[in-house]
Amino acid sequence: MSNLFPTYARWDVTPVSAKGAWLTDKNGKTYLDFTTGISVCNLGHVPDHVKQAVNDQLEKFWHTSNLFQIELQEEVAKQLTAASGLDLVFFANSGAEANEAAIKLARKATGRSKIITFVDSFHGRTFGTMAATGQEKIKTGFGPMLEKFEYVPFNDLEALKEALDTETAAVMFEVIQGEGGLNAGNPEFLRQTEEWAHKNGSLIIVDEVQTGIGRTGKPFAFQHIGLDPDIVSSAKGIASGLPLGAIIGKKELAEAFSPGSHGSTFGGNPISLAAAKATLETIFDESFLTQVEQKGDKLSSLLAEALSSVPQVKRLKGKGLMIGIELTEEAAPLLSAARQKGLLILTAGTNTIRLLPPLNVTEKEIEQAAALLIETIKEHACESTTKNG
Incomplete structure (x- = not known):
């Protein structure tokens, strides 16, 4: 029994350490963290x-x-x-x-x-x-x-x-x-x-x-x-x-x-x-901010290209490294599926997946996260189509 008020719908993840864009739970599982504490750890964990x-x-x-x-x-x-x-x-x-x-x-x-x-x-x-x-x-x-x-x-x-x-x-x-x-x-x-x-x-x-x-x-x-x-x-x-x-x-x-x-x-x-x-x-360094825009463009492009044919994906939105994927259905089930693959993401509203990676995320980490997310969305889309179809 918890001694905490049940004000949060907590995930089944208990962090024990984190560095940069990565978080490790008490079971030793590592996650690519594209939540950054809800846009808090903008330089990643423990810079x-x-x-x-x-x-x-x-x-x-x-x-x-x-x-x-x-x-x-x-x-x-x-x-x-x-x-x-x-x-x-x-x-x-x-x-x-x-x-x-x-x-x-x-x-x-x-x-x-x-x-x-x-x-x-x-x-x-x-x-x-x-x-x-x-x-x-x-x-x-x-x-x-x-x-x-x-x-x-x-x-x-x-x-x-x-x-x-x-x-x-x-x-x-x-x-x-x-x-x-x-x-x-x-x-x-x-x-x-x-x-x-x-x-x-x-x-x-x-x-x-x-x-x-x-x-x-x-x-x-x-x-x-x-x-x-x-x-x-x-x-x-x-x-x-x-x-x-x-x-x-x-x-x-x-x-x-x-x-x-x-x-x-x-x-x-x-x-x-x-x-x-x-x-x-x-x-606040100008060259750093330029890289944020470039990284945001890269992540958006990877997602847009791969998800353009998925009927459950309505559109991408956001700016820089604040990116949303609006769906035709509720986004919450995809968060659990992504966590199972080692990717931490959020929702915004009911139907939007929200990505808030560290601003100093590497290109390799962007590619890893995009691949995991694309796989998650496509698998869910197939299941949804089969279920409704």
Whole structure:
């Protein structure tokens, strides 16, 4: 009997060690890990230079509080502002906390209360971010939600135009909806959203918790489209698996987050920051990001060519090394089949297989994973056709 609440549908895999793109379970079985902790271990498991940075900080001090001047906070904040084009950073512990901070900041800075988000979005599981999420299944059983959030269909300009009003503090979106099915925002839709919001005196919040930190081949996914957000939230891949989240915002918002307005006991912890500094030094390098795009193109091409004749495969979607395979049926059964072959993958929404390999995955590992996944999908397609046919 477990002493844990049954909040997760856990796999029958118990890790004992992991390195790079590989994970080993307690039975000695090795897996090619294309989940990376759900886009967290962007440099793979236990990257050497990040481990060394953490060890070095462990020898100095672990925690003080945010009443102290912490040099690492300034150093990592400078990395994030330089990469994003924004000005100021607040450190939290997770993506949900970062999004909570973004919502609070937008409301306080504008003096307005309504936040517009999108159907199939996912912003977290705290009461504020759960209310911001455009998926009813996340909210079931928890009673009345925090006001005021309004959800409009993604990529629907008419619905957005109707929802925007003088009470709208911000429009909040993911450039690619990570948990909602890897649905990408149409570039023109997102640009128009930004233009209308700013004309309306509303802020733009871009949730980059899953898409950021190099996952799509840019430091942040909004940069593919040339957006000018007011607030960007970040977490997951920022510190190679140590807990850290952040919002990055424009300097005009500084007054709204004056002393005493917001805080976090553990946000910006020196151990996590040491990991973040070493992680970002690698990922924010231009040549590294170019390779992410190239690797994403290679993996997508291998899959597209091999799966084009499989009737259960509708389309490939995503960007960089955030790749989805949309099926005509539920994707969950394929996860177990892939694990049996030694490949760890995820779903996004109900019908989409989600691939989130390490950003420094090798070409050989890409080819191995593609072969295993293609074999899994084709075998399942044959079984499905026989069963229904």
